[in-house]
Amino acid sequence: KLSPDEVRRVVAHIWELGTTHFDYFYLTENCSYHMLSLLEAGAPRLKLLSKLPRWTLPTDTLKVLFESDLVSETHLRPSLDTQFRTRVGMLSRGEVAELETLTRASKTSAQITAPSIKNEKVFDAFIDYVDLLFAQKLLEKETEAVQAKQNLLVQRSRLPIAESLDFSKLRLISPHLSHGSSRASIARVRDEDHALTGDATELGFRFAFHDLLDPAMGLPDFSEVQFVDFKVRYWEDIKKFRLENFTLIGVGNYSPVDAFHKDASWKVRFGLKRFSDRRCEPSGHNNDCLGGAVELGYGYSFQPLNAVLAYALIEGNLDTSAGFLQDKLVPRLGPTLGARTRFTPSLAALLEAKTQTSLVHPSFTEKSLEARLRWVPKSWGLDLRALWTTDHQELTTSALLYF
Known part of the structure; x- marks a missing residue:
């Protein structure tokens, strides 16, 4: 143009x-x-x-x-991993089993061999796997890896040409189609056990960028990156604004494992959080306090169905608040189980159960169950959230705006 x-x-x-x-x-x-x-x-x-x-x-x-109408045409250039996953998706069960056998036997460049492969689709997928596994060695022209790759290519040349890969569905991942990088929200909150008796209006803002329930079009579906995300609530009974939580940085990767991808899942969060439990010194009619929170999680994710992502993590939290009755620094540890389902590109649900036990006072264990449903048809959306914990339950209905 x-x-x-x-x-x-x-x-x-x-x-x-x-x-x-x-x-x-x-x-x-x-x-x-x-x-x-x-x-x-x-x-x-x-x-x-x-x-x-x-x-x-x-x-x-x-x-x-x-x-600005400067782009006249786009061309998809899939990554090597995307190419490999697409090839595997075109294989039958028997062909996948054959590929698994080959990959298990090829953990070092000296072990790379494929003398028995007669199927061109399996062979092409195996070559992609070798390129992924030994990318650094091949880039550095490491002699053993380069020679092994050359031997594979010579063997492959004796087989017929395989059918072309179909990447048409991947055009939906074009980054310019993604939702707005910032998000604002307004919500009504009902806290059943809150000593402030209940009802609040919540205002929220997230500077960037994406979480597991946001539309995945144009963005990684199994990752979340959030910067400067905070929520403020106005409690009607006491007529006061109070900061509910503030996430400075929150990052997570939930890539599902399979026979060829074994990467662990993890999450990290730093920020402030309002603790509504018996650790806090009573303030008026309520036991809650604001403090710092560091959350770390490590585990694995799975994809039992195309639309379902399930994960299991061990989470370690470090909570600190001047409002705690006893120890001002409380480490906690426990398991987290979760599942996200995408019903459509714009409609997703999340269910997460968590147990956290204090390492300072093992008798203090907090259990929680969170259910969420989010619908984002365009640049706006609706979010329903129900939370049950050891000390209180709340229901939140939010309107979202992405920009």
């Missing part, structure tokens, strides 16, 4: 930038920002930088390009 003169200016500016140093700011002037500045230098009429939000994420720059 650029004129020949504008293209020449872009190329000339690339040469000018060859030895130029830029300070890197992740949330503002990052790599994607400078790509837009390069295009704007060649075509000032576009005014691309003025269309960016104050805080710039890479997906935001892609959306600006599409909104």
Whole structure:
């Protein structure tokens, strides 16, 4: 969509930038920002930088390009892992079993061999697996790995050409189709056991970016990354605003394991949290207190059905609050079981059960069960949340806006 003169200016500016140093700011002037500045230098009429939000994420720059009608065509370039998963998805059960046997016997480059493979689809999947497993050695031209890969290619050349891979469904993962990177919410809260008797209006804001219940279009479906996520509640009985929680950073990866992928799942969260339990010193008619919270989790995820993600983690929490009656620093440990189901691209549900036992006072154990349902048809959505814990139960109905 650029004129020949504008293209020449872009190329000339690339040469000018060859030895130029830029300070890197992740949330503002990052790599994607400078790509837009390069295009704007060649075509000032576009005014691309003025269309960016104050805080710039890479997906935001892609959306600006599409909104400015600068993209005439897109081409999917799947990763090697995506290519491998697609090949495995095209295999029969017997072919998958044959591939599993090969991969179990090929843990080092010296063990790579496939003399018995007569099926071109299995062979192609095995070559992709070798490329994944020994990517670093192949990149570094490690002699043994390179020779083993060459032997595989020679063997493969004796077999027929396999059918082409179908990536048509993967076009839905284009990042420019993703939901807005920020989210605002307003909710009504009913806390059945809350000594403030109950009803509150909750205001929430998340600076970025994505959680397990958000629409997955254009984003990793098994990961969540959240920055600066907080909720404030106005309790009607005492006519006061109170901070409910604040997540500075929350990151999690729940990639499901299978015969060829054994990566563990994990989560990390740092922030503030309102504890509503008997550890807190009574304040008025209520036992709750605000404090710091660090949450770490490690375990494994599974995908028993295409639409279902299940996970099992061991979580360790470190809670601290000046409002605790006894120890001001309380480590806790316990299991977490969860399952998420995507009924449609815009409708998802989550069920999570958790038990946390204090390592300081083992008699204190908190159990919780959380159920959520979220529907996000466009840039807005609805969220229903029910929470049962050892000390209280609450029901939250939220309206969401992504931007």
